Amino acid sequence: MADSCCASACGSEMAKADPRWRRVLWVALIVNAAMFLVEMVAGAAADSRALQADALDFLGDAGNYAVSLAVVGAALSWRARAALLKSLFMLGFAGWVFGSAVFAFMSGTSPDPAMMGAVGALALAANVGVALLLYRYRTGDANMRSVWICSRNDAIGNVAVMLAALGVFGTGSAWPDLIVATIMAALALTGGLQVFRHAMAELKAAPAAVEQA
Known part of the structure; x- marks a missing residue:
């Protein structure tokens, strides 16, 4: 528990004192x-x-970074509320991907593996670059942690998309594409739950921190 409180406090000071955090968010x-x-x-x-699921994940992350920029240097309670909002985005993304995978299974179409692999590799390069920029902020408050988790999950998802492209190419079936879409949804679900729990804990701790101040 002490470690969690220290991480939140250190993350708060880091967000306020380090102008690189804002620049990193703009790049992301x-x-x-x-x-x-x-x-x-x-x-x-x-x-x-x-x-398509990965594209929507990129859109959700762009929105997440915009929210993070809006609360840089704000009180812990506001940063926790922003993280809570972002966790709901992540959970909503998970629900959309599960539904999309079910629809694709019913339609029975097979994707183009060559384009999947090429775009997946480009997306991986983009996400690895962003993840490296965000790595030093991974143990901050819930808002900073949510940004890191999103970036980490994206890189994992891009590797999975490339593996799916190989699977579609080798089998001629849509199953690898659907399996990867489901895995990406599971990543968004677990990540969203982590951020949700962390943000709720910070919201509960925020009034006590104000009273002590």
Whole structure:
């Protein structure tokens, strides 16, 4: 418990004192917004549910980074509320992907593996770059932790998309694409729950911190 409190306090001071945090968020926002457009177009062209799910994940992350920028230097309670909002985005994304995978299973179409692999590799490079920038902030408050978890999950998801492309190419079936879309949904679900629990704990702790101050 002491470690958690220390992480939140240290994260708070880091967010206020380090101007690099704001710059990193701007870079992450721009990269994610651009990759949303790329993957949404490619996902529609390739008829890949995994790519479309990843595109929506990029869009959600861009929104998350915008929210994080809005609360840089704000009180812990406001940063916790922002993290809570972001956790709901992550959980909503998980629900959409599960539904999309079920629809694709019923339609029975197979995606284009070549485009899946190429765009998946581009997305992986983008997310690894963002994750490296965010790595030093991974143990901060719930808001900072949520940003790190989103970036980490995205990189894992991109590797899974590339593996799905190989699976579709080797089998000629849509199953690898659907399996990866489901895995990505599970990642968003677990990540969203982690951030939700952390944010709720900080919201409960915020009044006590104000009284002590």
